[in-house]
Amino acid sequence: MRIAFLTTTQHGHLNPYIPVVNALQAAGNEVVLLLVSADGGALGEQRRQTLGAAEVHMVGQVQMAPWSDDPAKIGPMLASSPLADQVADALRATAPDFALLDSLPVLAAAMAGAQASGVPYGMIWANLGGVCPKERRQGRWLYDEQVGDYLTRRGVLWSTRTHSARSPILNVMPTIPSLVGDEAVTDDGVQLVGLPGAAGKRGDEVAFPGLAEIDVGRPLVFVSFGTIFFRRPDLLRTVIMGAVKTGAQVIAAVGDLAEELALPADVLTAPYVPQREVLERADVFITHGGYNSVAESIRAATPMLVIPLAVDQPIQAYFVETAGFGTALEPADVSEQAVADAVTDLLDPGRDYRARLRAAQPECGDSAARTAELVISAGEKLQRKREQ
Template sequence: MSRFLFVVPPLAGHVHPVSAVAAELTGRGHSVAWAGGPEALGRLVGVGATVFPCAGPADLDGRPVSLRGVAALKYLWGEFFAPLAHAMAPGVTTAVMEFGPDLVVVDQQTVAGALVAERLGVPYATSSTTSAELSGSLNGLPKVDQWLTDLLDGLRHRLGDPSARNDLRFSPRLTLVFSTSELTGPRTAGHGPVRYVGPALGPRRPMDAFDWDWVDRPDGRQLALITLGTVNCEAGARFLAHCVEAVRARADRMRAIVVDPGGALGAPHADDDVLTAPAVPQLALLSRTSVVVCHAGHNTVTEALWNGVPLVVAPIRDDQPVVAAQVTAVGAGVRVRFGRADAERVGAALDLVLEQPSFAAAARRISRSFRQAGGATTAAGFLEELAIRETAGHRAPRPGHG
């Protein structure tokens, strides 16, 4: 049996897919450990997991609300992911030395894992929880692309192996993409071995209380799920309010669950038309949902499409415009502009998606591609094969093995 170390950031959307893969590997008899923020991992990977604590910022709450586009990307890498790499590197080093993994599985943007692995000579695979990095989205922005290249090179010279030449965001051995090419479209060249495995949807912790009676009320109306994820609370107050207004204007034929972790709409409540809650059992809800309105976060989009649910997408920043473009390109949803979306525009998008059957048909087509890709089972198989190959080809003992 092999030993796998997962290196992840303190962001739920980056942890959930690989936690499903880790559970699959554990079920096959392999040993699994984690390196990352102990508080976040304690919430996300369950009691009893082996966790090597790493320092670093807990989340992205400090990011200015107004940042969009290139400014948001530079903040994300310059003020979050790069400092996270510096902070996590000592903890990841300890994890590798003490746990002795045969393979390190590194989140694509948590480059401390790649840097430490290459410095210590331990093979690693990349976990790509969003397909945006594969899209060549910076091809038309050479100065920004060069800025990011220089930043990653600087990290490598301080924390990794300066002689290495591959892009830190892609393992030279294996990159797992939690999507399919049917959604992402063709990828740009030069990323090494890439395998599309589809979404990895493992079990989530059950919620102590949720109003399933409200959800399952047999009133014949279509149900919308409205969410902006967990890191857009401050930016989303206006948008959520307009979504609620649009739903209320269509109360004869639809109602909505609104995820409101920041309390932008006031205290959680439920009336005939709208239920608001700080958190919801999203995966369980999606099988009952007719449409999802969201920020085009990769996990929300893939979870909706896994269930064949079409979308209204309002990207805010980061990878979201790329994912939104994928949704509209395959015909599985409609895009609205986040900053300009009022109740009338959101309502018109809802009407179009719910009244035109082509959107649901496209969502079901992507769902089939996801299910055929295999998810956590396929991903675990690729990691097993790589670990076996690397172990067979490695003569000296790994750190922690001897």
């Protein structure tokens, strides 16, 4: 079977999907990866090598900044985007039997292109928006309404209960019941397949000598606001210094801000760290709430302090807190003392954060393998229908 997979170049989207591409190939399928460049991002050679024999095609581009600007601009921007035609043309040219689309609002024009192409497709999510009840998305409603109007006009299914797109064939949510609980909207065909973030090469691994400098006599706090949202030096320094105030050892991923932050000498920093490896050692993770980071922290059974900065991150913050896997602070409420208090709470064994995370481990599973099984099954059903 020939399967297309469409996502962006962003780490938070490509990282969890590389294992899916490889699981599909391991099952004997041809895979075509259609990559949309986000903010000019490209696919480096190291990452390309992790994709094996998959065909890779760069298809159009998107910019992230408009999605934090005036919501009223989103609809006109999508309507004028060439991405719909570019994706439709790419799907027709590569001729897959089935396509799996990253259901990211930024890629709404790509979804419209898939619908126009006539290629059958399924949806997959790289955040919890696809199962989040709309009342938990109040800060995103104006954006959601623009996207929903654009997509429904072009024949794409739209869930008004979650303000997210749907496929009539297959909807895959990489998450677990312990995280999303009873509030998750799954009765319209969304299937939970386990968490992303399992072991396996992703092509962005780096060495971090700081691991050898950890003071094992102190709790370890890891701070990272991801690869897009880290550039908030005042907030980042306040968070780091709040963690330092507890007496913990701190590791921080700070991009190119290390000199500007002027941190104490025993704070271990790097532009980018091997996150999964650090999380296995950490006692607390302070994160912006990107879903890839949240999933990896759950897999490592590391309690989280989530400080959501934009887009889907408040959704992850809400579910982390309600699941008892951590706590959350609004950026406006961040102070050194507030962070220190939150970290102290998370380190308290009597609060059972780590116990709840450990109890969730049997649910984590291999979401890549399960996704591949569902995609293959959907494709085979379509083939049988065509042959009848």
